[in-house]
Structures are given as structure tokens and as C-alpha cells.
Amino acid sequence: MADNIDLYEILGVSREAGADELKRAYRKLARQYHPDVSEAADADERFKEINLAYEVLSDPDKRRQYDQFGTTGGAAQGGDPFGGGMGFGNISDIFEYFFGGGFSPGQSGRNREYQPGENLHRSIHLKLEDCLEDYSTELKVQRRETCEACGGSRAEPGSQPETCQTCGGQGVVLQVRDTLLGRMQSTSTCPHCQGMGYTISTPCKSCRGSGFKERERKIEVTVPAGIDDGNVLRIGGQGHSGRGGGPAGDLLVSITVEPHASFQRRGADLYVELPVHYADLVLGTTVTVETLYGEEQLRIPAGTQSHHVFQMRGMGLPRCQRSGKGELHVRAILSVPRRLNKQQRELLNQLREQDIKADKKAGGILYRLLNRK
Numbered sequence: 001m002a003d004n005i006d007l008y009e010i011l012g013v014s015r016e017a018g019a020d021e022l023k024r025a026y027r028k029l030a031r032q033y034h035p036d037v038s039e040a041a042d043a044d045e046r047f048k049e050i051n052l053a054y055e056v057l058s059d060p061d062k063r064r065q066y067d068q069f070g071t072t073g074g075a076a077q078g079g080d081p082f083g084g085g086m087g088f089g090n091i092s093d094i095f096e097y098f099f100g101g102g103f104s105p106g107q108s109g110r111n112r113e114y115q116p117g118e119n120l121h122r123s124i125h126l127k128l129e130d131c132l133e134d135y136s137t138e139l140k141v142q143r144r145e146t147c148e149a150c151g152g153s154r155a156e157p158g159s160q161p162e163t164c165q166t167c168g169g170q171g172v173v174l175q176v177r178d179t180l181l182g183r184m185q186s187t188s189t190c191p192h193c194q195g196m197g198y199t200i201s202t203p204c205k206s207c208r209g210s211g212f213k214e215r216e217r218k219i220e221v222t223v224p225a226g227i228d229d230g231n232v233l234r235i236g237g238q239g240h241s242g243r244g245g246g247p248a249g250d251l252l253v254s255i256t257v258e259p260h261a262s263f264q265r266r267g268a269d270l271y272v273e274l275p276v277h278y279a280d281l282v283l284g285t286t287v288t289v290e291t292l293y294g295e296e297q298l299r300i301p302a303g304t305q306s307h308h309v310f311q312m313r314g315m316g317l318p319r320c321q322r323s324g325k326g327e328l329h330v331r332a333i334l335s336v337p338r339r340l341n342k343q344q345r346e347l348l349n350q351l352r353e354q355d356i357k358a359d360k361k362a363g364g365i366l367y368r369l370l371n372r373k
Helices: 007-011 019-033 043-057 060-068 091-099 109-113 128-132 278-283 342-361 365-370
Strands: 120-126 135-146 172-179 182-189 212-223 232-235 251-257 264-266 269-277 285-291 294-300 309-318 325-335
Touching: 007 019, 007 043, 019 043, 019 251, 043 060, 120 128, 120 135, 120 212, 128 251, 128 309, 135 251, 212 232, 212 251, 269 278, 269 285, 269 309, 278 285, 278 325, 285 309, 285 325, 294 309
Parallel strands: 120 251, 269 325
Antiparallel strands: 135 212, 172 182, 232 251, 264 269, 285 294, 309 325
């Protein structure tokens, strides 16, 4: 990720964006760059950036703290213009600032190594019919788990880490710079031990000194009834293992619900158009309506106008993690026949003539329109 990181720019929103706008932008980008969907070479990195940006900006306290220092490039607002401000150089700096993981020279190597595990990301594709009830499925995931042989220490059992000779076990090294304001001192992560304060001369053979082993796990996931497209399920502790006693990450499951051929969805409510014959609208009838639950009968009163909407209660989707179901909104649409035989034409002409005579007698608009000069 490049320097001059701007979390608002990552999501493509302004600094005045509200919670709803942030959520819409996040959902759109998360779908576009999800590693299971996107073919972009940088999809994984972009997806991490998008999740981080939303996690910070959707939290009022974290967002307020981030806004205090402006964008992440260079020195922070009000900071030292020669490099002593609270600027961030890359994505890990922001993680460290907002979520911990930094350290001071007096901390132990174990505390410096403390790091929560990364989240895992998977997706589930559903049909609209799958949302009628709780949907259970099994996901296979590749997780980084703490090496059983070394317990995550990265050292071969029986051996001991050695104090770093470069930083003396502090994990940081002192740097002195001459600036226009005089000589300034700063500390940076030790390049030899990467901030751990110790080195490992005999790495664990089982995990090759990484402290982790890749393992495939099967995780049972239950998707609640009524789930909507774009929702994300968080399954705690099923992500990658943490380091140095840090907690495991979570499994984030993105839900995609395929569009239905007949029904339109708005939350728990469903919408469908029903073609109805002219005579049925005029005289009234009972029609059969296909719902997600099977066939249901709907009464069409005499004199119903085209595009009238009927509500069928309880024929929508379950309200996710709430009681009750939505409604099925049925729009009656006049069905006009494309072809008529001679008898049908004669009957319709007779009906039209009778309607015109009745309208003329009543001084109606139909007669006036047909006889307008």
C-alpha cells in the first residue's frame, strides 16, 4: 500500500460521510474486491484496506481520533514539520496506532510479540428460497494455528532464544538526526530482531521457525433465516491464531443472495406482478398466486383497477433475527390479449358501443373524447 494513506479515500467517501453512506460504500467495495470473487492481483490487500478503513471510520471514537491527525501521509496536523509528528507510513502503522501492538523499550519480548490473529474471509451464495429458514452449511478453511511442537515460540524444543546483540534486548535502536531545529533523537524497530529483543539460533523444525502450522478445518456455519444480500456473519475465534498469547481472529462470512426471477425484495417484503384478465378485473374472481411457500388463493374484487396492489400478510421473508414475516405485495396488471377471433372482436365492439351510449347518456368523458372535433 502506498504512502499518504487516507481512509476516506479508500472507501471513496467525503470526510462528512454519515454512517449509512459509509456502510453502502463498504458493502460495494467489499463485494468488488472480495478475494473469493475478484480476479484483481491486489484484491487481498485491497480487501484488507477496505475492512480496516470501515472498522476505523464506523467507530465514532476511532474516527474522531483519526480525524484529529488528518490524512496518514507525512506529519500530522500540528506536529513536527520535519518528521516528528504522528504520521503513518503504511497500513501496519495504522493498525498499531488504533488497535495496539506497539511497544516501549521497557517491555518484555513476550509482550512485544503479542499480536491478535488475522481474520479469515469466506463467502456463501444463497438462493432467495434458502432464506426462508435457518441455512446450515460446512465451510473448509485453511487456518494458521499455533505450532504444537514449539508452542508458538518458533524455537526448536530444548533450545532457548538469545538476546539480540544489536539492540541489547530492547527491540528498538536509537537514531540521531541533525535538523534545522537541532539534533533530534528517535527510536526505530531493531532491524536485526524485528523488534522482538531476541533472536532464534535454532528454529523449530516442525514449523520452520514461523510459530504456526497451516491446518484445514471444517467449520459449521448457520445462516439465520431472512438474511439479506451483503450481510456479513462474524464467527468469533475461527480465524488465524494470534502470536504471543494474542487472541485468534474471526471468520467473516459474506452473504450473497441471488436475485429471483419473479420476486423483488425489499428487506423482508416481497413484490410480484400478477397478469389478470380484463373480465376478471371487471367481474371479480379468485386467482392462484405462486409464493415462496407454495400456491395461495387471492380474491380479486369486482371493479379492480389495473396496477392495484394487494398485500398477502406473512407471505414475505422471515425478519432476520426478529419475530414475524414480511408481506407479499401483489400488483394486479391488466392482461391484454394479443390476438382475437371474430366472435371476440364482435363481442368487444358491442361492449364498447354500450359503454359509449351509457357514457353519452351520463354526459361522460368517454363520449366527449371519442366525438371531439
